[in-house]
């Protein structure tokens with residue numbers, strides 16, 4: 066499975082470490098050393114206290130489904146990429162991340178189901194973190 | 201002399217079109233502006249305040265300037281706050297504040313959109329910015345982002361597809377009396393839940409229409425109000441709030457209405473029980489259900505039971521809503537907030553379609569939800585009242 070023809074992210078200096086880590090199958094979160102918040106999506110200042118004392122933290126990559134939908138429509142996406150399961154996964158570290166659930170029958174997905182991260186390769190120097198159902 | 205700080209809506213106009221392939225967006229703004237000013241009985245030269253959300257810059261760069269130029273306005277106050285569909289409800293509050301401070305006396309607010317017949321070029325690769333890179337990559341756009349909210353609400357509170365369908369049923373009952381509505385045929389709960397699943401648990405009929413359209417209203421000072429013949433509507437209170445991803449703590453079952461509503465009610469000195477008619481943003485049925493809970497019309501999580509059994513149906517339901525058929529059946533020209541304000545004005549003037557006119561409507565609420573329940577959105581609540589109620 067490759068990611069294309071689905072869209073690729075635009076990598077900026079602010080988010081480059083996050084995307085570079087995906088090439089090594091690592092999911093990174095941000096951790097604020099000033100107030101101890103672990104947050105997602107990555108950004109240079111902590112959204113709770115605006116400190117820039119922020120370090121990258123590797124996530125365990127496991128969590129549970131917080132919500133999910135199998136959508137038949139996504140603008141500009143080709144038919145072969147649909148339907149896609151769009152989900153929020155609540156990571157063990159706390160943050161709820163918007164993602165896709167892959168390699169699953171949408172009928173098997175349920176709120177609370179345990180999931181783990183997997184990485185889909187792209188034609189670029191980054192992979193896309195998505196999740197699959199865990200036994 | 202102390203200025204009377206109350207502001208009033210003196211004119212309102214909804215363009216009858218739902219499909220306007222041969223009209224520019226600026227032209228639709230102008231049609232709506234002319235309609236609202238004519239309704240108020242005011243000449244365009246009287247306008248000294250102008251509010252436009254800009255609708256994604258489809259009128260050109262710097263929307264308030266482009267439109268002031270096009271409309272020939274000489275304004276002492278303007279604003280282009282754009283929070284999506286709720287912007288026009290926001291503009292009620294912003295225009296009222298500007299009038300209260302003496303910045304302007306006749307504020308014009310316009311909307312135009314061509315969601316149905318105008319397809320802007322898709323953004324080039326590389327145009328995604330900031331958090332979009334963590335959303336659009338996964339297909340995180342409008343439809344699935346609302347479906348995620350619906351799923352979570354069902355999980356936490358036991359809300360059912362049939363209960364969501366009741367919202368569409370009520371809107372369709374109202375739409376049959378609106379000659380301009382896109383869909384005038386009443387539908388049943390069965391028809392809604394048996395319509396195609398587009399992003400489970402949402403069905404096609406849980407979604408609003410896609411229309412071209414335009415609308416406008418005029419907010420005036422007390423002094424101006426006294427000089428015109430048309431029945432005006434008093435702006436009683438207003439509140440806004442933003443709900444967002446919150447660093448990963450997002451709660452998909454609540455909306456910004458939870459905070460914008462109490463702010464508006466406090467300013468007006470009113471409670472939900474005082475509301476005779478409610479225009480509630482209806483991009484999707486779930487938007488209505490969550491908003492009703494968050495505005496305090498029922499307990500959190502009980503929205504499904506609340507809307508069951510005709511609660512929202514005019515004229516006799518406990519809380520008649522969206523009597524024009526709303527965004528679900530009548531009109532949603534890219535953004536739905538404008539029609540929310542206009543129908544509230546119609547109800548307070550006693551000018552809604554007769555079959556759905558709420559008897560003696562004295563207090564109306566208009567609520568806009570702009571953005572996405574699934575990531576970030578604005579809530580904007582306006583409370584309007586019949587003058588001398």
Ligand SMILES: [Zn+2]
Nearest residue numbers: 097100111114
């Ligand atoms: Zn911090």
